[in-house]
Amino acid sequence: MAEKITPRSVDYSQWYIDIILNAKLADYSPVKGSMVIRPRGYSIWERLRDELDRRFKATGHQNAYFPMFIPMSFLKKEAEHVEGFSPELAVVTHAGGEELEEPLVVRPTSETIIWHMYKSWIQSYRDLPLLYNQWANVVRWEKRTRLFLRTAEFLWQEGHTAHETKEDAIEETLRMLNVYKDFVEEYLCLPVIAGKKSESEKFAGAVDTYSIEAMMQDFKALQAGTSHFLGQNFAKAFDVQFQTRSGTLDYVWATSWGVSTRLIGAIIMTHSDDKGLVLPPTLAQEELVVIPIFKTDSKTDVLRYAQDVTSMLRDRGRRVVLDDDDTASPGWKFAEWEMRGVPIRIEAGPKDMAQGTVVMVRRDTGEKVTVKKDEIVQRADELLKAIQKNLFERAKQFRDKHTKDIADYESMKQYFSTDSAGVSDSNSGFARGLWCGSKECEAKLKADTKATIRCLPLDDQDDINGVCALCGAPAKHRAIFARAY
Amino acid sequence: MAEKITPRSVDYSQWYIDIILNAKLADYSPVKGSMVIRPRGYSIWERLRDELDRRFKATGHQNAYFPMFIPMSFLKKEAEHVEGFSPELAVVTHAGGEELEEPLVVRPTSETIIWHMYKSWIQSYRDLPLLYNQWANVVRWEKRTRLFLRTAEFLWQEGHTAHETKEDAIEETLRMLNVYKDFVEEYLCLPVIAGKKSESEKFAGAVDTYSIEAMMQDFKALQAGTSHFLGQNFAKAFDVQFQTRSGTLDYVWATSWGVSTRLIGAIIMTHSDDKGLVLPPTLAQEELVVIPIFKTDSKTDVLRYAQDVTSMLRDRGRRVVLDDDDTASPGWKFAEWEMRGVPIRIEAGPKDMAQGTVVMVRRDTGEKVTVKKDEIVQRADELLKAIQKNLFERAKQFRDKHTKDIADYESMKQYFSTDSAGVSDSNSGFARGLWCGSKECEAKLKADTKATIRCLPLDDQDDINGVCALCGAPAKHRAIFARAY
Numbered sequence: 001m002a003e004k005i006t007p008r009s010v011d012y013s014q015w016y017i018d019i020i021l022n023a024k025l026a027d028y029s030p031v032k033g034s035m036v037i038r039p040r041g042y043s044i045w046e047r048l049r050d051e052l053d054r055r056f057k058a059t060g061h062q063n064a065y066f067p068m069f070i071p072m073s074f075l076k077k078e079a080e081h082v083e084g085f086s087p088e089l090a091v092v093t094h095a096g097g098e099e100l101e102e103p104l105v106v107r108p109t110s111e112t113i114i115w116h117m118y119k120s121w122i123q124s125y126r127d128l129p130l131l132y133n134q135w136a137n138v139v140r141w142e143k144r145t146r147l148f149l150r151t152a153e154f155l156w157q158e159g160h161t162a163h164e165t166k167e168d169a170i171e172e173t174l175r176m177l178n179v180y181k182d183f184v185e186e187y188l189c190l191p192v193i194a195g196k197k198s199e200s201e202k203f204a205g206a207v208d209t210y211s212i213e214a215m216m217q218d219f220k221a222l223q224a225g226t227s228h229f230l231g232q233n234f235a236k237a238f239d240v241q242f243q244t245r246s247g248t249l250d251y252v253w254a255t256s257w258g259v260s261t262r263l264i265g266a267i268i269m270t271h272s273d274d275k276g277l278v279l280p281p282t283l284a285q286e287e288l289v290v291i292p293i294f295k296t297d298s299k300t301d302v303l304r305y306a307q308d309v310t311s312m313l314r315d316r317g318r319r320v321v322l323d324d325d326d327t328a329s330p331g332w333k334f335a336e337w338e339m340r341g342v343p344i345r346i347e348a349g350p351k352d353m354a355q356g357t358v359v360m361v362r363r364d365t366g367e368k369v370t371v372k373k374d375e376i377v378q379r380a381d382e383l384l385k386a387i388q389k390n391l392f393e394r395a396k397q398f399r400d401k402h403t404k405d406i407a408d409y410e411s412m413k414q415y416f417s418t419d420s421a422g423v424s425d426s427n428s429g430f431a432r433g434l435w436c437g438s439k440e441c442e443a444k445l446k447a448d449t450k451a452t453i454r455c456l457p458l459d460d461q462d463d464i465n466g467v468c469a470l471c472g473a474p475a476k477h478r479a480i481f482a483r484a485y
Numbered sequence: 486m487a488e489k490i491t492p493r494s495v496d497y498s499q500w501y502i503d504i505i506l507n508a509k510l511a512d513y514s515p516v517k518g519s520m521v522i523r524p525r526g527y528s529i530w531e532r533l534r535d536e537l538d539r540r541f542k543a544t545g546h547q548n549a550y551f552p553m554f555i556p557m558s559f560l561k562k563e564a565e566h567v568e569g570f571s572p573e574l575a576v577v578t579h580a581g582g583e584e585l586e587e588p589l590v591v592r593p594t595s596e597t598i599i600w601h602m603y604k605s606w607i608q609s610y611r612d613l614p615l616l617y618n619q620w621a622n623v624v625r626w627e628k629r630t631r632l633f634l635r636t637a638e639f640l641w642q643e644g645h646t647a648h649e650t651k652e653d654a655i656e657e658t659l660r661m662l663n664v665y666k667d668f669v670e671e672y673l674c675l676p677v678i679a680g681k682k683s684e685s686e687k688f689a690g691a692v693d694t695y696s697i698e699a700m701m702q703d704f705k706a707l708q709a710g711t712s713h714f715l716g717q718n719f720a721k722a723f724d725v726q727f728q729t730r731s732g733t734l735d736y737v738w739a740t741s742w743g744v745s746t747r748l749i750g751a752i753i754m755t756h757s758d759d760k761g762l763v764l765p766p767t768l769a770q771e772e773l774v775v776i777p778i779f780k781t782d783s784k785t786d787v788l789r790y791a792q793d794v795t796s797m798l799r800d801r802g803r804r805v806v807l808d809d810d811d812t813a814s815p816g817w818k819f820a821e822w823e824m825r826g827v828p829i830r831i832e833a834g835p836k837d838m839a840q841g842t843v844v845m846v847r848r849d850t851g852e853k854v855t856v857k858k859d860e861i862v863q864r865a866d867e868l869l870k871a872i873q874k875n876l877f878e879r880a881k882q883f884r885d886k887h888t889k890d891i892a893d894y895e896s897m898k899q900y901f902s903t904d905s906a907g908v909s910d911s912n913s914g915f916a917r918g919l920w921c922g923s924k925e926c927e928a929k930l931k932a933d934t935k936a937t938i939r940c941l942p943l944d945d946q947d948d949i950n951g952v953c954a955l956c957g958a959p960a961k962h963r964a965i966f967a968r969a970y
Contacts, residue, residue: 027602029552030559031589036602039547039617046548062524063531067514067638068622069575074515090554090580092591095637096626097572104516106577106591117512117521132524137553137622141581152580153552 005339007274009422012218013146019268020147023277023340033145033152037261040340041148043285044264045155049135051187051282052157052259055179061131061159066113068136069104074112077237081111084204088140090152106139111205111230111256114160115238122162122252124243129172130162148265149222149485156260162252164244166231169253173229176257177210180225188267189280189391190214191399192224193480195455200439203256207231213454213480215399216269219429221454221482224266227257265485270395271364277341278363280391281384288313288320288380289342290358293330293349305353309346309376316377338363343387344380364390402429406481407469416449416483430454431481433469441470445481454480490824492759494907497703498631504753505632508762508825518630518637522746525825526633528770529749530640534620536672536767537642537744540664546616546644551598553621554589559597562722566596569689573625575637591624596690596715596741599645600723607647607737609728614657615647633750634707634970641745647737649729651716654738658714661742662695665710673752674765674876675699676884677709678965680940685924688741692716698939698965700884701754704914706939706967709751712742750970755880756849762826763848765876766869773798773805773865774822775843778815778834790838794831794861801862823848828872829865849875887914891966892954901934901968915939915967919960921953930955930966939965 004022006014020026025041037045053063069092075082085108092104107113114132121127135157145151159176163169177194184190192212202209206228214224235241235251244250271278281287290313292306303324310322321342323333330347337345347359358376361368364387371379406412416428428451435441435453446452456477468475489507491499505511510526522530538548554577560567570593577589592598599617606612620642630636644661648654662679669675677697687694691713699709720726720736729735756763766772775798777791791807798805806827808818815832822830832844841858845865849872856864891897901913913936920926920938931937941962953960 027605029598030556030601031552031554034552034554036552037550039549042548042550045550063527064524065522065527065530065640067516067519067521068624069516069519069638071515087582089582090577090589092575093578094588095575095624096628097574103579104575113514116515120512139553139580143581153554155550 005274005276007422008217009424012423015274016265016269017147019272019277019339025264025268025277026147028147031152033142035147035151035153037155040285041264044267044279044283045261047283048188048263049157052183053135055183056133056157056159059175059179061133061161063134064132065134065136066107066110066117068107070107070110070113072103072105074116075105077112078205078233080233081205081237085109085140088142090139090141107136108138108140109256109258110134110136110138110158111160111234112238115234115240115254118162118252119238119240122240122242125164125245128162128164128242128252129168131159131172132161133157133159146265148268149262151261154261156258158258159256161255162235162240163255164242164253166253169231169255170229173208173210173227173255173257176255177212177225177227180227180257180259181212184212184214184224184263185392187280187282188263189388189395190224190266190270191392191396193455193457194459195457195480197226197455198439198442198453198479200442201452203228205230205233207233210458211455213482214266214270215395215402215430215482216266216485217398218269218423219402219427219482221430221480221484222262222266222269223454223484224263225257225259228255230254230256271391272341275335276339278391279341279343281343281388284319284341284343286319286321286342287384288318288344288346289337290320290322290346290348291330291333291337292322292324293347295350298350299326302348302350302353306348309348309358309373312377313380318377318380344383346376362387364394399430403480404429404431406431406433407466408472409470412445412451412469412481413448416451428483431469432460433479433481434464434466434475435477435479436468436471436473437476438468438471438473441468445470449483451481451483454482454484456480490759490761492907493702494909497908500759501750501754502632504757504762504824510749510753510762511632513632516637518627520632520636520638522640525770526749529752529764529768530746532768533673533748534642537668538620540668541618541642541644544660544664546618546646548619549617550619550621551595551602553592555592555595555598557588557590559601560590562597563690563718565718566690566722570594570625573627575624575626592621593623593625594741594743595619595621595623595643596645596719597723600719600725600739603647603737604723604725607725607727610649610730613647613649613727613737614653616644616657617646618642618644631750631970633753634747636746639746641743643741643743646740647720647725648740649727649738651738654716654740655714658693658695658712658740658742661740662697662710662712665712665742665744666697669697669699669709669748670877672765672767673748674873674880675709675751675755676877676881678940678942679944680942680965682711682940683924683927683938683964685927686937688713690715690718692718695943696940698967699751699755700880700887700915700967701751701970702883703754703908704887704912704967706915706965706969707747707751707754708939708969709748710742710744713740715739715741756876757826760820761824763876764826764828766828766873769804769826769828771804771806771827772869773803773829773831774827775805775807775831775833776815776818776822777807777809778832780835783835784811787833787835787838791833794833794843794858797862798865803862803865829868831861847872849879884915888965889914889916891916891918892951893957894955897930897936897954897966898933901936913968915965916954917945917963917965918954919949919951920962920964921956921958922961923953923956923958926953926955934968936966936968939967939969941965
């Protein structure tokens with residue numbers, strides 16, 4: 001119920017957890033750092049996954065499934081990779097009542113086992129490209145966890161592709177970055193900045209990492225998806241060579257890319273309010289809820305009217321639910337369904353029935369409109385589209401409002417110096433500024449302010465004539481700086 | 486290629502493996518007992534999963550996701566359950582660089598973690614029924630493994646439901662058994678016998694286990710799905726009580742039910758032949774393949790004709806592929822696509838083009854029909870339906886032919902005494918006979934012949950007047966006896 005939700009202005013982190021628990025999206029598991037995804041949360045994942053899967057297939061990718069257990073020795077074959085993932089591994093040492101000869105790692109990501117298999121599947125340029133994806137669970141044992149955003153086990157997809165040339169692999173890396181950007185913007189209403197990661201933020205084993213970065217309502221950045229150009233690193237580590245068109249042997253070029261259940265955290269944090277969850281219509285388990293409002297004498301007629309309205313919408317393929325529970329008041333139901341994030345509430349009482357109308361209430365703006373019964377299907381369609389559009393536009397305006405151009409280090413430090421548990425306009429957001437490209441600058445900023453370089457936006461690298469906002473040396477890139485989840 | 490496949494009559498087990506490897510359905514993984522599901526195999530799983538998921542939702546079930554790691558202590562709470570699963574557990578002892586205080590088990594099945602969660606979600610009869618399902622990977626460390634049929638890690642779904650009354654739970658157990666039976670018969674073309682398991686074959690922790698049993702082409706039985714009535718066993722182990730309608734407290738009644746990637750093994754073993762894979766059209770990645778047949782002078786025209794035919798089918802929503810690779814001969818392609826199990830091959834050569842026809846060849850029967858171009862879409866539709874029907878009917882006739890009524894132990898022993906690596910009509914099949922219900926009889930049969938009671942068929946328990954085929958005591962049930970996977 002809505003009154004259980006801590007306001008964002010008081011404690012943003014608690015607000016987030018309150019929404020998840022009250023809307024029954026997820027629950028804590030008895031195993032530290034793990035979570036249970038409840039049906040209302042899993043239905044968001046299903047809708048998200050199915051649409052993304054459709055887009056993967058439309059771009060020529062196929063799904064496969066690789067084992068979750070990976071021999072420890074495989075991870076060690078790529079030096080940076082094992083260094084990056086070692087601290088987070090869960091290790092199976094015993095199985096079938098015996099100690100294993102070699103411990104097995106539960107996959108933190110699957111490059112190693114996949115490239116081991118690619119060795120036997122790739123002989124010639126005729127076998128390329130291999131455009132594979134898998135939907136799976138992975139484990140990264142993190143010390144600090146938070147429902148959806150960072151959990152020991154999470155669900156994700158990981159694409160792993162193999163190519164003839166460097167150019168093909170880079171093209172694929174950027175293609176999938178764009179698939180992600182279009183998908184999260186169109187389907188999840190999350191405006192994102194697509195860009196390249198700095199050296200210190202890239203994936204362990206990648207040549208280049210690209211990401212899409214979103215802003216949450218506490219102005220922090222959240223990395224919503226990554227796409228990696230792996231060069232020939234894994235092909236060399238697993239000795240995957242192929243016969244080229246000219247008859248020579250060469251190592252295969254690779255990419256990998258992934259998004260996870262973390263996206264659900266991003267959706268919650270971007271759109272919701274103090275009343276509870278707000279969901280894009282595309283993701284909502286129910287697009288509309290019909291709530292009949294009656295007294296004892298009008299009950300039968302109003303219920304029949306509400307059922308009519310519900311059937312009209314259902315017959316047209318809308319996901320609609322009738323809340324005819326007579327042990328709860330309409331006011332309680334309004335709050336409950338607002339908390340659950342249903343995009344449109346339809347109120348139908350004796351007066352509405354007499355006039356042949358209903359009242360439709362938007363979850364995103366609270367706007368109420370009176371609609372004639374024979375226009376309900378049409379108006380529902382229009383309103384759902386309007387909500388989808390508004391959620392994106394609203395989030396984009398919010399992000400732009402909290403993005404500031406900053407040119408020098410004193411301003412940068414001051415910008416990132418204001419923070420509190422609750423959200424207020426004095427909190428820092430994104431800083432847009434020039435950067436010289438040095439690791440030292442980046443490390444200093446992080447030490448001083450906890451802010452990092454989120455990415456070097458791909459579409460914002462023109463006119464780099466100026467000095468680094470961190471050290472004053474000649475600039476090479478334009479970057480987005482922010483604190484991040 | 487077809488010549489790589491060992492005939493069933495020579496070595497049935499090798500035939501099965503040859504099909505899987507050559508049709509690229511799966512591959513061996515470097516971790517003993519695990520497998521890699523390749524795209525052509527995974528696409529079968531996707532189609533199967535989506536259809537079954539639709540049927541679960543149509544019967545009121547919702548999906549959720551529970552953590553894969555379960556504290557070892559949870560398993561010990563249900564005595565039979567831990568005894569049944571202990572020998573097969575994979576155990577995580579270290580994570581995040583440290584030894585864990587309590588080892589974590591990788592789920593072999595999820596009753597324990599789910600009932601732990603149900604305790605906090607169920608307070609009253611108003612919270613019931615809970616009808617949850619999850620699609621997940623599970624691990625059972627088996628000594629002897631076989632691709633798809635028995636692997637250390639496999640994919641499955643597990644339904645876990647909670648009910649107010651014993652009757653409700655039993656009704657659910659049988660409802661889901663029937664969902665499975667209808668699904669595998671209609672969609673996978675696998676005729677099955679639905680029945681109750683004997684005490685010694687039931688699930689560890691169940692009151693009653695029901696299964697659907699299929700016959701493979703070597704006449705062995707394969708358990709294709711199970712549905713368990715768990716009574717109050719898990720509710721008691723995890724202390725899940727609810728307030729009843731009369732205001733008292735009672736333990737919740739439970740069911741669980743599952744099918745796995747093993748079904749893909751059953752499909753392969755039931756329908757395929759010595760040329761390779763045979764698939765029900767519902768499951769085939771491509772329903773049709775179009776193969777143009779040309780010499781150099783006719784190439785352009787024939788290719789255009791074949792493209793036309795392909796487009797016609799694709800525009801009508803058919804899954805169709807054009808094999809226009811000009812480095813392989815038509816004959817090689819015929820064998821290759823037969824091996825891959827594509828239900829219909831369309832041959833289009835210069836003569837066909839001149840006559841405005843194509844030749845359609847059924848994978849299941851080899852039957853060829855000449856079809857006018859403007860009737861292709863219609864005939865494809867009819868033929869695909871006919872193939873789906875024929876595969877089921879053929880498998881059912883096969884099973885019935887190899888099911889024998891047996892009334893005494895000597896005949897039973899003789900029936901199960903003939904076996905070889907290759908398949909011949911002298912091999913044993915199903916025996917249908919009466920049983921007294923004693924564990925000792927069952928154990929003796931197994932020791933003497935390796936055959937077990939597969940199930941007590943639900944629709945075949947009338948007229949039990951006679952004596953047990955194993956011991957001669959008065960009979961209580963009619964059973965199906967067979968060797969099994």
